[in-house]
Amino acid sequence: MVLRLDPALAERLRLVAEVEGRSISDVAREAVAALVEHRRADKHFRALLEENLASHTEALQLLRDGTDTRPGRAAGGAA
Numbered sequence: 001m002v003l004r005l006d007p008a009l010a011e012r013l014r015l016v017a018e019v020e021g022r023s024i025s026d027v028a029r030e031a032v033a034a035l036v037e038h039r040r041a042d043k044h045f046r047a048l049l050e051e052n053l054a055s056h057t058e059a060l061q062l063l064r065d066g067t068d069t070r071p072g073r074a075a076g077g078a079a
Contacts, residue, residue, distance in 0.1 A: 003028065 017027045039045040
């Protein structure tokens with residue numbers, strides 16, 4: 001995985017890692033894990049996740065059997 005950071009943020013990350021005697025990768029992994037856990041507990045994020053899941057479920061059903069479950073939609077038709 002390649003992660004591009006603003007140079008100023010990259011320097012702050014490097015300094016945090018240096019002060020803590022850890023690798024930049026280790027500090028970045030910790031930050032990403034904390035972000036993911038924070039999002040899992042966030043109500044707004046969970047609502048977005050549910051919307052996304054519903055959308056993907058509909059797309060999978062359409063691909064599987066050609067049935068579009070959205071109101072006013074027919075398989076192969078445009079809205």
